[in-house]
């Protein structure tokens with residue numbers, strides 16, 4: 001209140017001063033102030049309109065299959081033998097054949113790396129404003145063409161359009177926005193303290209692009225999985241060679257043309273981004289082919305192979321592997337909100353999320369109520385072709401054989417005492433009308449079941465009962481994976497306390513997945529979920545060599561030279577001189593420092609002496 005009164009007085013004084021200086025009346029001064037604010041607003045608006053108009057618009061014409069929703073065409077059969085030089089592409093919801101992509105050989109991958117290397121030599125010198133220009137071109141394209149982007153992703157991976165908007169478009173836009181707004185701040189040289197003895201030095205870290213980044217990605221988000229490493233790698237000044245999954249290669253046609261057009265419009269080298277299609281051999285060739293850093297996103301099993309291969313060439317790797325996230329619900333959580341969030345955590349993208357909720361720990365006091373609310377919702381989820389005439393909540397399983405694998409885990413759980421409350425039937429064998437597995441709900445899931453241990457990566461909500469906070473922490477940590485986690489409780493402090501005890505790389509308090517929406521945060525896990533980070537400040541800086549640089553702070557006044565007692569041949573008081581330095585700089589308290597200084601001066605003034613430089617007797 002007092003501060004407000006003071007501010008009013010200050011404003012009054014300013015107005016009076018203005019009246020005295022200009023001779024204007026109070027009303028005229030007010031009109032002037034309003035006019036100034038309006039003018040500033042108009043300038044800002046004008047600048048904003050002009051800068052938006054200045055972002056080049058790129059045009060990418062979609063093909064028939066990319067542009068249209070349903071096309072009657074040849075069906076693909078996964079049991080049909082396929083030439084190993086090609087990757088067959090098909091829509092997992094309809095099994096419509098979409099064509100082939102080349103299965104690149106190791107030699108071809110190396111050629112791509114070499115092209116990217118040449119492009120990286122040019123791009124590493126680019127300014128941050130040129131890199132921002134490239135990202136803004138992409139962002140504008142995404143906003144203008146999100147429907148086609150989502151349709152292409154839906155056709156390639158079987159996900160509903162809404163899941164594509166959330167999981168492909170929103171997170172990519174958020175990432176680009178963050179890079180444009182804050183990326184430069186974290187890549188500019190960062191000044192660091194130079195310590196006590198090097199007080200006359202200026203120390204800093206320079207973030208130097210690594211050169212060529214190699215990324216290997218899975219099939220669950222064909223658009224975001226490409227754009228995510230690409231935008232960060234390019235913003236950090238690198239080139240990128242990216243190996244996409246053999247189960248979602250078709251969409252690289254449209255997305256690749258978009259990337260090429262954006263590079264051209266931004267004046268960036270055409271070879272800056274190389275897309276590799278193929279199988280494990282192509283991925284292995286990328287790891288061993290001479291890239292400067294590998295980002296691997298995929299299963300724990302293949303992650304180990306990648307790490308082994310990278311060890312041969314000492315290529316650094318980031319491993320973003322599987323997950324089996326805990327979703328903890330306390331008895332006082334807002335159950336109505338939690339139920340809807342839990343459905344998204346389990347069934348978004350048909351559960352094919354590395355950081356998706358898999359283990360739902362619900363407090364015994366609300367266990368039955370939670371199930372009561374969830375059962376009808378799960379049973380009524382609509383599943384089908386995302387590009388068909390009817391709206392769907394859940395789409396298809398992208399990877400052939402995954403529905404059968406998920407079903408095996410469900411059957412094992414039921415055989416060992418879990419309650420099957422929804423779903424759980426293998427609707428059709430792969431190949432007969434789409435790769436679907438129904439949204440499934442299991443209650444009373446316990447240790448000893450396969451589903452307790454293995455990653456499901458499918459639409460299964462496993463519900464577990466708990467009674468004390470210590471117990472739920474122990475149950476949640478009884479897992480080989482540790483990627484994300486969510487804790488819901490009436491008291492935010494209690495939720496925070498439980499979350500702080502979870503072995504996980506990420507925790508959302510009273511929410512799910514929000515750590516990924518904050519693109520300034522690192523993304524990654526612990527234990528078998530991998531290590532190092534690919535998003536956020538840590539991920540962005542991880543695409544650079546953090547080069548330590550040190551130089552004279554005042555070169556005109558003080559330059560480095562070897563102190564006379566230490567010059568070769570070293571003098572007889574060299575050790576005493578060293579002792580005096582240590583005592584002066586690091587001795588605890590003034591007494592030490594004065595003694596050290598006196599000993600140091602003695603050494604310098606009497607070069608032939610043996611001076612002691614020892615600590616004072618009093619100490």
Ligand SMILES: NC(=O)c1ccc[n+]([C@@H]2O[C@H](COP(=O)([O-])OP(=O)(O)OC[C@H]3O[C@@H](n4cnc5c(N)ncnc54)[C@H](O)[C@@H]3O)[C@@H](O)[C@H]2O)c1
Pocket residue numbers: 216217218219220243244245246278279280281282283284287297298299300301302303305306319320321322323353354355399455457483529
């Ligand atoms: N932590 C994360 O950020 C994250 C994100 C998405 C998916 N995932 C994980 O990915 C897995 C599902 O994806 P997937 O089935 O495509 O995984 P995957 O490990 O089978 O394949 C991933 C990629 O590795 C390639 N590959 C296969 N063998 C290789 C080899 N020997 N050397 C190099 N590359 C090789 C594949 O061709 C593919 O492009 C799940 O475990 C999921 O949790 C993790």
